[in-house]
Amino acid sequence: MYFSTRRSPVALLLATLAAQALPVPAAAQLMVAPTRVVLAGAERSTELILVNKSDAQTAYRIDVENRRMRRDGSLETATDTRDGELFAADMIRFSPRRVILEAGARQSVRVSVTPPAGLAPGEYRSHLRLMAAPTNAGTASTAPAEDANDGSLSIQLIAVRSVTIPVIVRIGTLDASATIDNAAMNRAGDDMLVVKLTRAGTRSTYGDLRLTIAGEANPVYSVRGIAIYTPNTDRDVLLPLPADIKAKLAGHDVRIDYVSSDPKAPGLIATRRVQL
Numbered sequence: 001m002y003f004s005t006r007r008s009p010v011a012l013l014l015a016t017l018a019a020q021a022l023p024v025p026a027a028a029q030l031m032v033a034p035t036r037v038v039l040a041g042a043e044r045s046t047e048l049i050l051v052n053k054s055d056a057q058t059a060y061r062i063d064v065e066n067r068r069m070r071r072d073g074s075l076e077t078a079t080d081t082r083d084g085e086l087f088a089a090d091m092i093r094f095s096p097r098r099v100i101l102e103a104g105a106r107q108s109v110r111v112s113v114t115p116p117a118g119l120a121p122g123e124y125r126s127h128l129r130l131m132a133a134p135t136n137a138g139t140a141s142t143a144p145a146e147d148a149n150d151g152s153l154s155i156q157l158i159a160v161r162s163v164t165i166p167v168i169v170r171i172g173t174l175d176a177s178a179t180i181d182n183a184a185m186n187r188a189g190d191d192m193l194v195v196k197l198t199r200a201g202t203r204s205t206y207g208d209l210r211l212t213i214a215g216e217a218n219p220v221y222s223v224r225g226i227a228i229y230t231p232n233t234d235r236d237v238l239l240p241l242p243a244d245i246k247a248k249l250a251g252h253d254v255r256i257d258y259v260s261s262d263p264k265a266p267g268l269i270a271t272r273r274v275q276l
Contacts, residue, residue: 029054030132030163035225036206037111037128038264040170045112048165050130052101060099061131062109064089067164069229072236075127075164084231088124088169091115100135113169121172123203123230127164166229168204176201176265178228180272183256186238191246193239195256197270199228207260207269209237214253214273221245224261249276 031051039046052058066078066087081087094111101107111128178199186192199205206227210219221241228235241249258270 030058030060030130030161032130032163032165035165037165037167038170038262039113039168040264044114045110048109048111048128049106050099050101050109051106052103054134055103056134057100057102058132059135060101062094062097062099063129063131064092064094064126064167065129065164067127069227069232069235071232071234072238073226082231086122086124086230087126088113088167089126091124091169092126092128092167094128111167113167115169115171119171121174121202122170123174124169124171125166125204125229127166129162129164131162133161166227170203170264174201174203176203176205178205178258178270180256180258180270181234183272183274183276185246185276191241191243193241193276195237195239196234197226197228197237197258198234199232202230203265204229205258205260205269206262207258209239210257210259211249212255212257213249214255219257220248226258252276 029052031053033049033051034046037046037048050060066081066085066089067075068078068082068085069075078085078087091113092111093114094109096107096109099107099109115124176199178197181196181198183193183195186194193211195209204227206225208222208224209226210222212219221239223237223239226235226237252275254274254276256272256274257268260266260269
């Protein structure tokens, strides 16, 4: 994207920064493993592996931020601390903080936590944000624009992408349970199945939702990575059903299972039968 303008270089720089701050899709060209960190008991450290899947040298900057979950499962930046929120930002350490990777290269990032003495039991959570941009991002050309001879500047805007990784620190013996309170097709007629989940206990839940027709052994549809973070107690999960899946489920007795994919708390979290 290119802009040609008569405004001052300062105004152009501000426009560039504002454009780079606009929301963009998650950095699909950055592979991170694992995508979720849980440290409990005597565990105090782990490693993230970053892989540059793009065809260009890319710089990655890593920061810690506090985020809260909305009822629909989306996350927003938390600039304050609300009742029941326990953040881990002050205890998270990581190195390196900036990485430059050639195309296809990988790098490990060490993540550790140092809980203060006497920290109250509970689940503390913050997020690591990995900002990625080609190493030439943000450069501005002061050469005259090709289609003008008035000395205007041409600035190339390059999107800065990011991905966030939750870092969860569990202190003490914690538990959680959940129920599937309801599941029904959205009345708006957009092939969206709305599953209402309720969580109880002292830690979050994390798992997969699986839809299985009664009498069949294997799920016909599943969605991975459904979390309900503390202190939230409920969440509406919106499942966009493909037309063929919706037709297959229509009129059948369907079992919906919420199955944990948290290796520290495996097993069936909740189940419910519904008629779709």
